[in-house]
Amino acid sequence: MKKLFTLIMLLTVSFAVNAQIETPQPSPFQKIEQKVGLTDVTLEYSRPSMRGREVFGNLVPFGQLWRTGANKNTIITFSGDVTVGGQALKAGSYAVFTTPNAASWDVIFYNDTNNWGAPKTLDESKVAAKVSAEVYTLPMDIETFTMSFDDLTNDSAVLGIMWEKAYVAVKFEVATDKVVTDAIAKTMNGPSADDYYAAARYYFESGKDINQAVTWMNTAVDMYKDAPKFWVLRQQSLINAKAGDKKGAIKAAKASLALAEKAGNADYIKMNKDSLKEWGGL
Structure with missing residues (x-):
């Protein structure tokens, strides 16, 4: 019995030691990060190798859905x-x-990323985009499955897929021009109401020049005049009070109170009423 127990212990220790040995994966994982214009694109996939096998039409059958790599399905993030x-x-x-x-591949961008490999049946409601891409024949074998970001411009890039002698290119476009044009227009038009409000609140809360805070907050309130905000008027009342303008503080607090009551915001109703009582406005 003692010998049997010793044998079991030795086997257990041997298994524990073996379980800690790390060996190379046959299809190693790769993560690529690429900036395209102003858009961050990340690609995560696993890379099988040919190892003397015929790939397309054999290892990867024609006409069947493929995970586009190995192990967990390939994931792209924009x-x-x-x-x-x-x-x-x-x-x-x-x-x-x-x-x-x-001659061509169907390339599918699928909303559900929680698959290990390709699903048995595609749920068409989860197909976000599907494109057909031509197969280009390479002059040499690509031993290890490779995906890349090629032909980079400010507005686009190509998702490249290579293995064996096949290269497939899928172009995607980003909204760089719209983002930059909108930013230019915003900058050239000067600060927004939100910018003036944020600056005024920061000066108020940081104990900086209160008169400058009053000027910025008045500008913000004026810019919001077509759609006044009760939280903005609340800040205006506090800034006016700190600046010694009690009349202006009461006026702003009453306007904030009316809008808060209309919106059903109990917190701002209470805060405005408390301040109005303190300032003699109720």
Whole structure:
């Protein structure tokens, strides 16, 4: 019995030691991060190798949905909205599935990324975009499955897929021009109401020049005049009070109170009433 127990202990220790040995993965993981214009794009996938095997039409059958790599499905993430083949893709993460054929591939951007490999059946409601891409024949074998970001411009890039002698390119476009144009227009038009409000509040809360805070807050309130905000008027009342303008503080607090009551915001109703009592406005 003692010998049996010793043997079991030795086997257990041996298994524990073996379980801690790390060996190379046959299809190693790769993560690529690329800035395209102003959009951050991240690609995560696993990379199988040929190892003397015929790949397309054999290891990867033609006409069947493929995970586009190995292990967990390939995932691409966009920080902003993009367009693929004239189809809009919202910012977010997508699984990249493909259906390879000899002359062209279907490339599918799928909303559900929680798959291990390709799903048995595609849920069409989760297909965010689907494009057909031509297969280009390379003059040499690409031993290890490779994905890349090619042909970079400020407004677009190409998602490249290479293995064996096949290269497939999927162009996607980013909204760089719109983002930059909107930023230029905003800057050239000067600070917004939100900018004046934020600056005034910072000066007030940081104990900086209160007269400057009054000027900025008055500008913000004037810019909001077509759609006044009760929280902005609340800040105006506090800034006016600190600046010694009790009359202006009471006027702003009453306006804030009326809007807070209309919006049903109990917190601002109470804060305004408390301040009005303190300032003799009620």
